[in-house]
Amino acid sequence: MSSPSDAKHTLINNRCDKKMTKTVLPATIIFLMLLASSCSNKETGLKDAFEGDFLIGTSLDARQILGTDKEAQSFIVKNFNSITAENAMKWENIHPYPGKYDFALADSMVSFGQKNGMFIAGHTLVWHSQTPDWVFQDSVGAPLTRDALIERMKDHISTVVGHFKGKVKGWDVVNEAVDEDGSLRKTKWLEIIGEDYIQLAFEFAFTADPGAEFYYNDYNNEFTDKREGVIAVINKLQQKGVKIDGVGIQGHWHLDSPDLNVIDESISKYASLGLKVMITEMEVNVLPTPPEVYGADVSQQAKYLESLNPYPGGLPDSVSNLLAQRYADLFSILLKHKDAVTRVTFWGVNDGYSWKNDWPIKGRTNYPLLFDRNYKPKPAYYAVIKEAEKQR
Numbered sequence: 105m106s107s108p109s110d111a112k113h114t115l116i117n118n119r120c121d122k123k124m125t126k127t128v129l130p131a132t133i134i135f136l137m138l139l140a141s142s143c144s145n146k147e148t149g150l151k152d153a154f155e156g157d158f159l160i161g162t163s164l165d166a167r168q169i170l171g172t173d174k175e176a177q178s179f180i181v182k183n184f185n186s187i188t189a190e191n192a193m194k195w196e197n198i199h200p201y202p203g204k205y206d207f208a209l210a211d212s213m214v215s216f217g218q219k220n221g222m223f224i225a226g227h228t229l230v231w232h233s234q235t236p237d238w239v240f241q242d243s244v245g246a247p248l249t250r251d252a253l254i255e256r257m258k259d260h261i262s263t264v265v266g267h268f269k270g271k272v273k274g275w276d277v278v279n280e281a282v283d284e285d286g287s288l289r290k291t292k293w294l295e296i297i298g299e300d301y302i303q304l305a306f307e308f309a310f311t312a313d314p315g316a317e318f319y320y321n322d323y324n325n326e327f328t329d330k331r332e333g334v335i336a337v338i339n340k341l342q343q344k345g346v347k348i349d350g351v352g353i354q355g356h357w358h359l360d361s362p363d364l365n366v367i368d369e370s371i372s373k374y375a376s377l378g379l380k381v382m383i384t385e386m387e388v389n390v391l392p393t394p395p396e397v398y399g400a401d402v403s404q405q406a407k408y409l410e411s412l413n414p415y416p417g418g419l420p421d422s423v424s425n426l427l428a429q430r431y432a433d434l435f436s437i438l439l440k441h442k443d444a445v446t447r448v449t450f451w452g453v454n455d456g457y458s459w460k461n462d463w464p465i466k467g468r469t470n471y472p473l474l475f476d477r478n479y480k481p482k483p484a485y486y487a488v489i490k491e492a493e494k495q496r
C-alpha cells in the first residue's frame with residue numbers, strides 16, 4: 105500500500121503534468137515556473153482523485169457548519185466538493201412549529217458551500233422520520249384531512265425549496281417511502297393522503313424551483329424486493345410526466361453486506377430508467393450488528409452489549425485491512441458505472457462524527473469512514489485512491 109505522501113504527490117503530479125506537457129516559449133518560462141511551484145504547493149484531496157468521474161460529498165453537522173470544530177472546514181474544502189446537511193434541513197429542524205421556519209443553520213451551510221463552489225444537496229423534504237407529530241394533526245390534535253395535509257406539505261416544500269432556489273441544486277424530495285418487501289411504507293403520509301403523496305411532493309418541488317434536480321432516496325433499495333418497489337414508484341412518476349432526475353442509494357453498508365453484485369445490478373437498473381444514480385449516505389459499518397437492523401431505519405434501537413462493541417480502543421489492523429478491501433471493491437463498482445453515478449456522499453466527515461457510533465446501538469466506537477477521529481487518512485482512504493488511479 106502506498107504511503108500518504110506518495111498518494112498525495114501522485115495526485116499533484118497528475119494534475120500538473122497535464123498542464124505542463126506542451127512545448128514552452130522562453131518568454132513564458134518564468135510564468136510556468138511560478139505555475140509549477142504553485143502546483144506543487146497545491147493541496148489536493150479525495151475529491152481530486154475522482155475529478156471527471158463523480159462528485160465526492162460529505163454530510164455536515166452543526167460543529168462543522170459553525171466552525172466549532174476548528175480543523176473541520178479546511179479539511180472539508182480540501183477533500184469534498186459536495187455537501188449535505190446531516191440534520192439541518194429536516195422538517196423537525198427547519199420547520200419545528202406550525203408557521204415557524206428556522207433557516208439559520210441551513211443558511212450557514214449553504215453559504216459555506218457556495219463560497220467554496222460546492223454542489224449543495226438538499227436532504228430531505230418528505231419523510232416519516234424527524235418530522236414532528238403536529239405535521240399530521242390539526243390544532244386540537246385530531247388527524248388532518250387529506251386536503252389539509254396536502255396543503256401543509258405544499259407550504260413546507262414551496263417555502264423550503266423556494267428559500268434555497270438556485271442554491272440547493274438537487275433535493276431528496278421523498279425519503280424512504282418503500283418498505284423492505286417493496287410495498288409502500290405505512291406512514292402518516294400514505295395513510296392520510298394516499299399513494300399520490302409522492303407525486304404531489306415532486307410536483308410541489310418542481311414548481312418551487314424548476315431548475316433544481318429531484319431525487320428519490322432510500323436505504324436497502326439495492327436489494328431485489330425493495331428495488332422493485334422503488335422502480336414501481338419511479339415508473340409511475342415517469343408515466344405521469346413528473347420530473348425525477350435521480351435515485352439515491354443511501355449506502356449504509358457493512359463489511360459483509362450487501363453483495364457487490366446486488367449493487368452493480370441495481371445501479372444498472374436505475375440507470376436504465378434514465379436516472380442519475382447517487383450514493384448519498386455512504387459508510388461501511390465494521391461492528392457486529394444484529395441482522396434485524398441491517399438497514400437504516402432511524403427509529404430502530406438495539407440493546408448495548410460489550411460483545412457488540414469490540415474495538416473501543418482502536419481498530420485492529422486485520423479489520424482495518426478488511427475495511428480497505430471492502431471500500432476498494434465498492435469503489436471499483438462505482439467507477440465501473442461512472443457514467444451513471446454522479447455523486448458519492450459519505451455520511452460523516454470522519455469516524456468520530458459518524459452516526460454509526462450511536463445507531464442502532466448507543467455508545468459504541470465505530471470506524472466506518474475513510475478518515476479517523478484525527479482526520480488522518482486510513483488504509484481505506486489509500487485503497488479508494490488506488491482504485492481511482494487504476495483507471496487513469
Ligand code: XIL
Binds near residue numbers: 190279385401
Ligand atoms: C441520521 C443522522 O445521521 C443522525 O444524526 C440523526 O439522529 C438520525 O438521522 N437515513 C437518512 C438520514 O436519510 O437522514 C439519517 O441520518 C440516516 C438514515
